[in-house]
Amino acid sequence: MLRKPLNGADETRPAMPVDTTALSRRAGVDFAALEHDLREVLAGEVRFDAGSRALYATDASNYRQVPIGVVIPRSTDDVVRTVEICRGHHAPILSRGAGTSLCGQCCNIAVVLDFSKYLNRIIDIDAEKKIARVEPGVVLDELREAAEKVGLTFAPDPATHSHNTLGGMIGNNSCGPHSVMGGRTEENVLELDILTYDGLRCRVGTTDAETFAQIEAEGGRRADIYRRLRALGERYAEPIRRCYPDIPRRVSGFNLRALLPGSSFDLARALVGSEGTCVVVLEATVRLVDSPPARTLLVAGFPDVYAAADAVPEVMAAGPIALEGMDDRLVGDIESMGLAPGNVGLLPEGAGWLLVEFGGADRDEAEGRARALMERLERAEPKPSMKLYADAAEAQRVWKIRESGLGATAHVPNERLTWEGWEDSAVAPENLGRYLRELRALLDRHGYRGDFYGHFGQGCLHTRIDFDLETADGIARYRAFIHEAARLVSGLGGSISGEHGDGQSKAELLPIMFGDEVVQAFREFKAIWDPDNRMNPGKVVDAFRVDENLRLGTGYDPRPVETRFAYTSDNGDFARAMLRCVGVGACRSKKGVMCPSYMATGEEMHSTRGRAHLLFEMLRGETLTGGWKEPAVKEALDLCLSCKGCKGECPVRVDMATYKAEFFSHYYEGRLRPISAYAFGLIDVWSRAASHAPGVANFFSRTEPFAGFAKWLLGIHPARRLPAFAMEAFAPAFRRRRPPAAAGKPLILWPDTFNNHFHPEVALAAVQVLEHAGFEVRLPPVRLCCGRPLYEFGMLDRARRYLLRILDALDTQIRDGLPVVVLEPACLTVFREELPQMLAGNEQARRLSSQVFLLSEFLEQRAPHARFGTLARRAVVHGHCHHQAVIGMDAEAAVLKKLGLDYEILDSGCCGMAGAFGFEKDKYDVSMRCAERALLPAVRAAADDTLLIADGYSCREQIVQSTARRPLHLAEVLRLALKGE
Template sequence: MPQPEENEIFVATQLNPGALEADLRYALDAEVRFDAGSRALYATDASNYRQIPIGVVLPRTTEAVIKTLEICHRHGAPVVSRGGGTGLCGQTCNVAVVIDHSKYLNRILELDPEKGFAWVEPGVILDQLREQAENYHLTFGPDPATHTHNTLGGMIGNNSCGVHSVMAGRTVDNILELDVITYDGVRITVGETTDLELEEIIAQGGRRGEIYAGLKSIRDRQAKRIRERYPKIPRRVSGYNLDELLPENGFNVAHALVGTEGTCVTILAAKVRLVHSPPARSILLLGYPDVYSAGDHVPEILKFEPVGLEGLDDLLVKFMQKKKLHPEDIELLPPGKGWLLVEFGGETEEESDQKAKDAMEALKKLKDPPSMKLFIDEKEEKRIWEVRESGLGATANVPGFPLSWPGWEDAAVAPDKIGGYLREFRKLLDRHGLNASLYGHFGDGCIHCRISFDLFSAEGVANFTSFLDHASDLVVSYGGSFSAEHGDGQSKALYLRKMYGDELIEAFRQFKGLWDPQWKMNPGKVVDPYHPDQNLRLGVTYDPWQPETRFRFPTDETSFARATLRCVGVGECRRTHNAFMCPSFQATREEQHTTRGRAHLLFEMFRRDFIKDGWRSVEVRDALELCLSCKGCKGECPVNVDMAAYKAEFLHHHYHNRLRPRPAYSMGLFGIWGRLGAGMPRLANLVSHATLLSGVVKWIGGIASQRSMPTFAPESFTSAYRRQEKQPEQKGKEVVLYPDIFNDCFYPEILHAACEVLERFGYQVIVPDQNPPAVRPPMDYGMLDYAMKRMEEVIDQLSPYVRRGIPVVILEPSTAAVFRDELPELLPEHQDGKRLTAHTFLMSEFVLREGLTPPNLPGKVLLQAHCHEKSVLSLHAKAAHELLAKMGLSVEEPEKGCCGMAGSFGFESGKYEVSMKIAEANLLPAVREAGAETYIVADGFSCRTQIQQGAGKRALHTAELLHLAFTRTLLPPPAK
């Protein structure tokens, strides 16, 4: 059989990529991309591996998939299918044409609640199917932690499982039929096959008959070995499912193809089983002295028939605390250093609660009962699941600990052997000088871990492969499986011979050869694989470029290149609903508009061996073009990738000594134009709003023609404040009110309201003598030298106050975020800068921090928190809710993510449509539907502008709401 390297030699020496691309473009209803940026985006997944593909195809129809294979077959080009790209074993990257099914082939074709099945396209996101099925109290049973963004095609490729496989089994157990096509164009619908049907198919001849005859031959010759060698455990996923061809399993060809990782066929559609989903759930948390004793008790817990049984160790909790992940949720854990999370299901809450209580009563009678805590509140249950599902993110890039990587992340043993296996596994880690948190699906014997492999040095890589060799021996000695839901890819496939023996490995080759005689389907994975130390993203040749940067990256060894390694590729940024990041991906469904895609391109830029233009890279620039700098990634990404900072740093260098796009000068330098406009508001408003003049101004400034320019107030807050007659100084604690340029120039009534509110609370309000310069706008456009100078000016202005410990209240969240988030990254040693960071507060934070009692104002609030509040000022986002609740208001927040305006993003020409698509997803419909009695609250200038221009309603600042509660009147906007 061909070796994987032979495929690469063919592609490099015989394939004509230009001709292949031309043929694909001419014939397909698809997006065909052979450019360097697209190829770099798909060069890796969530694994340790990297292979540059030939090109990428995003088919719009099933017919386009079929045509893609026909053309690739004609050219001899290998292919690999890809869904969410969350594979951990390298199975979705290859030197091949990548077919990405996720953007267009994501329809649920049929859902039959009566018969309990659905037909789906391969790009359907799991939660998309589950949400529709839940309308009938049905679900697709397997549910990996990536259920919000993984695809059914990927799950079928990997034979994925997840938490509730205890209840419903693996993916293979929930597939009824598959519509598949081979590399040479044979389209077959496969499933269970009776003896009579099998003989008829063979008799009909042709490629289909040849395949079935070969499958029957493999079964007949290998049946005894299959029954003897296949592990008898709930989670055997490694290798091919030849056991599904046995007579007792109905010669189920669909099941035999599940878990083949795209090495045999391409899936066009799948008929999946939907099982009853108990509508009520209760969670019982059990605490043990350590994770090993927790593992010992798994068989005891399984007697109570839970629908989910998860385990986690104290190291995972320690990692979460280090990363400040779900700190309040961790507090819900009962005493212990190892825990079992047991979920019970029922038709009613009473039924599921009673099952949990019965288990508790029985466990209390044990000699050494665990600590116990029962959760019946749905919100608390969700918080507990967030702790468990944070496993991968919590164990990656932990401050103070070595980097950790996949490689041996999902081996499984029988559930009654978990305790013993974990003890020996820990000893094996210790012998190799490695560390890992141990958690996973204990009810099915599946253990997850990211391990502190050194994948940079020759010694470290040798230790990596040596560990895999010994770990595979350990699993075999326990009768287990190397993979329990993530597949083999190339990281574990080399060791399959230990599990199955020579004869069955040969049978795997024959199985693949029947479907793919030319060996072009995802070559080098599962069968005749690359070695686990080949194609490493890092490895001994990894020597990234280390240029000087303005951001200091203090938590990433002061290296931008090191910061790009944060992204672990798990794809949380690919969620399409109920998600903060990435708003641009939610609008475009483009991989390059995810945090992951952008991080991968930056990684490639620093590698310099494929994207070689460094700071001048157009591929990186284009990927960052639609980044809203919302910082949703820094707050929501499990490894806190800060794409806004990466973008600012890149743009700083990309445009060094070069002309920037027009919006950088019109909006990035708004600190200059804003103050000029505020000094002559009538003229500024005439120029920006008169029909002919405004069109010219917008064109010059690169501003979208659909946008209305904000109107300057007749008098700024600072101007009015300073011309007032000086009143006797009010006694009380001092507080600085920061007159940010946006509120000062456009919404001075907000600053006036804030000033009066602070005085009513008994504070002596200080307004700086000089107007502080604008720092956020040039920061977002990558004008970092200019922004840092302005930042130092602000620090100098405020240092007399912060040195005395006087708090600074800032009303604009994006401005506060500059001093709380960017300042420590840009000027980490600046002592006054540190003081400013520590003393900067938004209004809600300040009121709660000072223990002030807000006035009562009953009613409803529709809250749009600014992105920076929810990401880097996350405590304030919670403070806003808490303050409003203390005022007697009920709060609804319709948009988890960005409003779409994102500072000046929504004003830029060419970005209006994306901006409005983001806003129309949730925010603007909710604003329009809000009754007259509902207060709409948005502290961010950009959020208020989007709401005003998109829905025609005025949004209030929290300061205005507090003023209203004190006085029962709103300060009117100045006449304009």
């Protein structure tokens, strides 16, 4: 662990604040005047504060540039006005969607236009014409889901499909696995509504001779653009035809082929992939394709990835709709990282694999195409091992292996961090095997490590490489390597980018691939659209060098800090933990657990990525100078629900719940916390006190005017009711009961504060269930609490004392190996997650962590043959966020299945209550938006005789406080089955 405290102005090493006045002069822009003028006229949001600028300083690339400010437009008119005002101040413009670009396209010293929050409508879908009109902030999956309702889809589908935007895809000419079926984005864009920096707004698409003549006759700026572009296409026709590689995945450079004589002179297609360097896209009309009703997945295993690549032409001849490949290094890293657990075993034998998906009108047709290929491959040399996955759920598990690529390669245990830089090169599919062999030899010569995977059907390779981007020698080696790699791929007739574009990380290499003449054509193309070079300057054309503006670089020197958690997965280094976030933005998805406050607000600062970027900037100490007292970080973390969704769903396992607890432990050092922190954080103390006179406590907490005063004092929203204390807690009720005559194997049932003092019926039901399963139930010898609420308020010193007290009180039982059964998922994760990090190196902590089980886990692992009867009923199941993200719902589902229930596990994410969070007045609206996303509508729609199951105390409380229904814990459901109800 690092040693020096980070305390803002008290830091032993002085902060290095960004001098915005100096930046303003250097950029030639008066930041303050620009901000004033934007605020005067825009209906949207104008953010020039340090926190907002820090949020948008990087994307998913190696680069970092702090922007001038951020504008979040509410309408197209806002966009037009923003560009007009920026033009008056000569300020650069950067269009941004989800900010997932891997080559530095989405960071710049410019005014960032974030389209994702408001300009995200699907304007129209015309099923007959197979087209859709969309705003640039539309998320790809939302378009695909809408199109699927009429049997259509948008073919390009990069790995970020759950959260990337159409505007970003148009900017980068995105592809993805199913571009095999329908081509790159450029092939699926029919028309664009665009705005130039100098104020021209028009629609562009294909231009026949008659349309061209009409535009020319009208004169003006539009006619001038058309004339000059046609002339450019004629002047550079020969080098364009000669130097552009004829391969499926050429994404580098501008699409100048669309301007060639004899082409359709398609300016929409020419602008796709221009990365915001030419125009602002206001709207797009895109092509939709038929979505195969049935799909089948065939996986073929080869002796190595090179043999798999050699087989690609044969496989492509069978007409798949997707063909992905991966090597054994990737699969090994997936296993070592614990990603996609249980899925790797589905792969057939081999050390290189092809995932081949077929589509059809029905299952028989799709499966027939797969089997026909299998017959041909049976005669191939080498003959692959093969498995066919017709079951959609099983096929999705296999796809999860491939989708784990980024997480498995970004933070490999005991290895250097890996980076983009040579991330998405492409060759003709028939050259892929040779290219992989020669690239591996090049990597070996430079001493680099990199896994191979990607869109093999179109010859596109993905790999992250362990470049040293912090030392002068390391950066020089990086430059040398990518120049050699560019010459290698170009010599094979390939492209330096087959998916992610050029931005800054590839632009320097464009002359190697295209030659100086075509690069000059790129320069002229941009100048025709953007003569003042104000649109995302320094990217693609006349770009920064690859070693400028590095996120790290030789100047990277984060301030050392002392931490409460051990961060064992990050070498005990909080700064390294802040490098976990690579910026791909999976936390911006609207499904799953991560990230509930982002789902509710649509704000970047409430995404896991946004919070991670702010913490990174806090340690850097330039844009954000407040250290552990930094208000921008505090504001962002304040709405974190500590759901642990990021720990479970983030591809690189960013653990924001831990970072939040760490930050608040320092933020409140030397300060009083809000009174609500003491009220909720010490709920175990108050509950024990109330248990002596629960009737009195309930009278004052639930009767007016006392209840109203208590809520006002504690900052609780008026719509919330304070939960009632049970008239008798679980522990004394347990000790009063008559134990069974025959004692079984002993275990400890953990009497958590909530089920002990508020819902003792849950714990009593668990006792019956466990005794029925043949166990002797014991309680801890003294009153204990895991301290879960303490973490939400950063009370880590007290939390550590709680954990030490538990180890002391249960010393003998831990050494005897007694299992501890926990009913509350949030308490279980204290033992699994926080305990090993708070008491790193403590063997008793390690033992206890391995001996703790959730009820469903325990029954499945220790009593798999126990029978509780059946319940022929419907059930709706809401998984506590910690349960879903950290533990997984498999054991819960297995127990419910044995009961014979017809159950549905909701994709409801976090319920929004999250302990104290949902009670607090200033967080109530966010809490309810979280609940209304999926959980509460499903509860209201459930029939009266449908069981509602929720193991989390907070989840049950959210349902009770928001509906007329009472949900049950799994223990209560099992008791119902025992009673035959």
